[in-house]
Amino acid sequence: MQRDDTMTKNVRNLLLAVLALLPGAALAGPSGEALAFTCAGCHGTDGSSVGPSMPSIAGMDPEVFVDAMKAYQADKRNATIMNRIARGYSDEQLKDMGWFFAKQRLHLTPQKHDAALAARGARLHEKHCEKCHENGGRPGDAGTLAGQWMPYLDHTMADFLSGKRDWPRKMKRKVDAAIAEEGKQAIPALIHYYGSQQ
Ligand code: HEC
Numbered sequence: 001m002q003r004d005d006t007m008t009k010n011v012r013n014l015l016l017a018v019l020a021l022l023p024g025a026a027l028a029g030p031s032g033e034a035l036a037f038t039c040a041g042c043h044g045t046d047g048s049s050v051g052p053s054m055p056s057i058a059g060m061d062p063e064v065f066v067d068a069m070k071a072y073q074a075d076k077r078n079a080t081i082m083n084r085i086a087r088g089y090s091d092e093q094l095k096d097m098g099w100f101f102a103k104q105r106l107h108l109t110p111q112k113h114d115a116a117l118a119a120r121g122a123r124l125h126e127k128h129c130e131k132c133h134e135n136g137g138r139p140g141d142a143g144t145l146a147g148q149w150m151p152y153l154d155h156t157m158a159d160f161l162s163g164k165r166d167w168p169r170k171m172k173r174k175v176d177a178a179i180a181e182e183g184k185q186a187i188p189a190l191i192h193y194y195g196s197q198q
């Protein structure tokens with residue numbers, strides 16, 4: 001009996017000690033959500049931007065997010081503004097924000113697109129891009145294409161093609177193949193396909 005009481009007391013003390021630690025942990029630094037407030041003006045409060053040259057980052061894979069931010073920090077990725085913004089954050093803070101945005105649902109805004117061009121893009125995507133950009137390019141470990149803002153995709157593809165942004169491994173070959181197949185309409189067709197997804 002005596003022994004049971006002591007056990008109960010020990011368990012209670014342990015719980016109290018754990019509880020006492022929690023607020024301390026919360027004070028250690030702002031959470032990913034609090035850090036993400038800074039991004040809301042351009043990327044939307046929950047990572048779904050109101051476009052069209054600000055990409056939506058809701059649902060982004062956390063590793064792709066951190067890689068993108070580090071590439072901006074190191075000026076390895078062409079940017080109008082993100083290189084300066086990214087430099088303000090530590091690795092730990094980037095991880096916290098990455099998890100916050102990964103958990104947000106991507107809200108897609110209908111975009112004006114050419115249905116015939118989008119249909120050609122769908123075929124090109126299936127053949128050349130789906131292997132890495134799964135489910136029609138929905139958020140995954142190669143970023144977000146489906147429903148992404150078309151002007152942003154347009155800039156981004158131009159950056160790849162002009163060498164301002166490094167190609168992800170093995171992607172160039174596939175983009176070249178799509179262009180060889182469809183001519184100069186290939187890139188607009190793909191972008192209209194991504195923009196057509198809601
Ligand atoms: C003043 C507007 C602005 C603010 C504020 C801003 N961004 Fe951006 N963000 C952009 C633009 C524009 C791009 C496209 C690259 C460029 O031109 O710099 C971008 C691109 C990105 C990308 C790449 C998306 C992809 O699909 O690869 C990520 C990730 C990102 N921003 C994260 C953030 C985070 C996190 C914050 C807050 C700490 C933030 N941004 C604040 C404008 C902004």
Ligand code: HEC
Pocket residue numbers: 055064125128129130131132133141142143144145153156157167168169170171174175178190
């Ligand atoms: C072998 C895999 C692979 C293939 C095939 C591939 N990609 Fe990618 N792509 C990636 C990866 C990985 C990224 C992630 C970002 C990075 O590393 O910069 C990416 C990023 C992108 C981005 C930039 C997204 C952003 O938010 O900035 C676009 C646009 C894109 N791919 C379009 C395409 C198109 C169109 C095709 C087909 C013609 C294609 N990709 C085929 C692997 C691939």
